[in-house]
Amino acid sequence: MNSDNPIWALISTFGLMSLFAVGGAAAAVPEMHRIAVDVHHWMTDKQFADAFAISQLSPGPNVLIVTLIGYAVAGIPGALAATLAMCLPTALLAYYVSRLLNHPSQSRWPAMIQAALVPLSIGLMAASALILARSTSHTVIAALLMAAVAVLASVSRVNPLWLLLAGGILGFAGVV
Numbered sequence: 001m002n003s004d005n006p007i008w009a010l011i012s013t014f015g016l017m018s019l020f021a022v023g024g025a026a027a028a029v030p031e032m033h034r035i036a037v038d039v040h041h042w043m044t045d046k047q048f049a050d051a052f053a054i055s056q057l058s059p060g061p062n063v064l065i066v067t068l069i070g071y072a073v074a075g076i077p078g079a080l081a082a083t084l085a086m087c088l089p090t091a092l093l094a095y096y097v098s099r100l101l102n103h104p105s106q107s108r109w110p111a112m113i114q115a116a117l118v119p120l121s122i123g124l125m126a127a128s129a130l131i132l133a134r135s136t137s138h139t140v141i142a143a144l145l146m147a148a149v150a151v152l153a154s155v156s157r158v159n160p161l162w163l164l165l166a167g168g169i170l171g172f173a174g175v176v
Contacts, residue, residue: 029128045135
């Protein structure tokens with residue numbers, strides 16, 4: 001297969017990434033950013049941050065970011081190829097591993113693996129937040145807004161969608 005073909009590039013990229021995306025697509029955001037922005041130059045930092053924001057605001061799974069990257073690269077066929085490549089390998093792997101773990105045994109390794117994956121997932125999500133923060137506006141207003149939203153989100157029960165909507169309105173108005 002031709003490696004210059006954008007569909008093949010999406011399939012090979014997200015197919016491999018899906019096997020290492022511990023914690024789901026959201027945990028793979030740093031690697032997605034590196035590949036989409038730095039390696040293949042499929043999108044800019046701003047386009048990636050916008051696609052991530054849309055994927056988080058939209059209902060449904062976090063894997064929507066993969067669909068949006070695929071769409072940016074090759075339209076609807078790219079969106080379908082990237083989404084299937086990200087979902088299918090891990091779905092098959094999860095199916096077979098769950099069948100293996102459903103057999104009664106006295107082994108402690110499944111619990112140990114699950115315990116080890118928790119800090120790994122937290123670290124990957126923190127890396128995602130750092131990458132997205134670096135790709136945003138670097139103005140004082142943007143930094144103050146980001147700090148205010150972080151504090152508000154952590155101390156209140158405000159639905160994060162309202163905060164995203166407010167940020168979108170401020171961005172559309174040209175404030176940030």
